[in-house]
Amino acid sequence: MTDQPRPSRREILTGSAAALAAIPAAGAARAAYNVGADTYPYEVTRSDVEWRAMLSDLEYRVMREGSTEPQRSSPLWNNKAAGSYHCKGCELKIYDGRWKIVLEDKGWLFFPHGEPNALLMGIDWPNGADPEDPKYDVVTSVETHCRRCGSHMGHYFIVNGKLLQCINGSSLEFHPSAA
Secondary structure: OOOOOOOOHHHHHHHHHHHHHHOHHHOOOOOOOOOOOOOOOOOOOOOHHHHHHHOOHHHHHHHHHOOOOOOOOOOOOOOOOOEEEEEOOOOOEEEEHHHOEOOOOOOOEEEOOOOOOOEEEEEEOOOOOOOOOHHHOOOOEEEEEEOOOOOEEEEEEEEOOEEEEEEOHHHEEEEEOOO
16 A cells, blocks of 8 residues: 555535635536425415416526526625515515625625524436536535525625625515614
8 A cells, every 4th residue: 555645624625615616617507306395394385376476587596496596697786785685485584685796797686604403405406417426516515495484595606705695686685674
């Protein structure tokens, strides 16, 4: 057996960060399964017909099919007003506006964290991926969903050296603070 130097924790984390940072460059993310198709007992459930009736086509693709909205398509991406962000599917408060980070060069909403007990996390495998195939380990991402209705919010990414939630504005409603 040869004495190969073992990578340091910093090297492992740096390599992982590089792999996560490359994900947005791979194109628009899209979940490999429809949101809510799991067995989690969501408090708010609706039929597909009901979801389609209450959401626009884009909102449905993002919130129920796990798609990603086009960059800068939401008027919320650069909103700096005081207030809170709620799930468009069930009105659960997901983010406090004080936590929002506006990244002018990105065009989506970014938050370091959500409200306590507001989000669920899941693995977002590429379409058609076999979770047992190790080649997909570097192209999967952590997906965020509303804990109450299962609607897709966005993904966790390392952006500008920070682990942030990159969120679709079409999944949210903004509630301004009372004057």
